[in-house]
Amino acid sequence: MTNLTEFKRWENSISRMHFPKWEELPSLGLYVDQVAAVINENLTSLGMEPLTKSMINNYVKKKTIQAPIKKKYAVNQIVDLLLIGFFKNTFAIDDIRRGILQITSKDYPKQAYDRFVEILNARLRNETIPTNPNFDPANEQLMNFGIDAVLAGLKARYLLKMMAKESQVEKDNHENKE
Numbered sequence: 001m002t003n004l005t006e007f008k009r010w011e012n013s014i015s016r017m018h019f020p021k022w023e024e025l026p027s028l029g030l031y032v033d034q035v036a037a038v039i040n041e042n043l044t045s046l047g048m049e050p051l052t053k054s055m056i057n058n059y060v061k062k063k064t065i066q067a068p069i070k071k072k073y074a075v076n077q078i079v080d081l082l083l084i085g086f087f088k089n090t091f092a093i094d095d096i097r098r099g100i101l102q103i104t105s106k107d108y109p110k111q112a113y114d115r116f117v118e119i120l121n122a123r124l125r126n127e128t129i130p131t132n133p134n135f136d137p138a139n140e141q142l143m144n145f146g147i148d149a150v151l152a153g154l155k156a157r158y159l160l161k162m163m164a165k166e167s168q169v170e171k172d173n174h175e176n177k178e
Contacts, residue, residue, distance in 0.1 A: 003162035010047075010158055015125045017045050019082075019117045022075065022110045029072025032056055038078060043085045047154060051085045059084065064093055079113045086120075090150045099142060106136045115140070120147050 019042055026038060032053050040050040059065045065080045073081075080100065087096045103112045115135050122129045132140070 003159065003166045006162045007155075007159050010162075011155070014046055017124055019120050019124075021114050021117050022079065025075050025078050027075055029069070029074060030078070031071060032068070032073065035073045035078055035081065039081050039085050042082060046086075047158060048085065049089065051081060056081060059093075062093075064097055076109055079109065083113075083116070087146060087150060090153050091146070099146065103136075103139045103142065106139055111135070112139070116143050116147075119143055123147055123151055 026034075030038065036051055036053050036056060044050055059081070060067050064084065065077050068074075068077065083100060084093065084096055087099075091099075103116075107115070115132060118132070119129050119140075129144070
């Protein structure tokens with residue numbers, strides 16, 4: 001199988017991925033190991049690195065996200081962690097935090113996150129992004145650029161991995177013939 005065939009298969013599999021909207025996330029307080037499971041279910045299905053409990057605890061210590069109340073995380077903290085996990089391989093944590101603050105300064109966190117999910121899910125399926133005249137155009141453009149940067153990086157890394165794998169197979173076959 002050529003690396004492009006494998007890449008297309010992978011691209012098709014992520015097109016079926018569905019990032020959850022705010023209402024689809026657990027609304028009851030979750031402990032850190034439960035939060036990590038929810039976050040990683042979504043990130044790893046895209047081929048992204050999982051967040052560990054230690055990473056989550058460090059984000060709390062550094063005040064990147066709000067501290068849990070009685071060791072339980074609310075939906076807004078889960079959303080922040082999903083966004084951090086999604087963007088962390090492409091952008092610095094401080095830039096991610098600034099982006100979240102910028103977008104939520106003009107739109108409510110729930111509406112901003114749900115708009116992010118609409119754009120991301122449309123991009124994953126290679127569909128036209130549904131318009132939303134109620135959403136700030138500059139914020140929407142920022143989200144589009146961020147999502148496109150992350151997805152382009154994911155696709156480039158996956159294709160490179162497939163190419164390296166095929167290259168190794170060809171090298172092994174060549175060595176076996178000698």
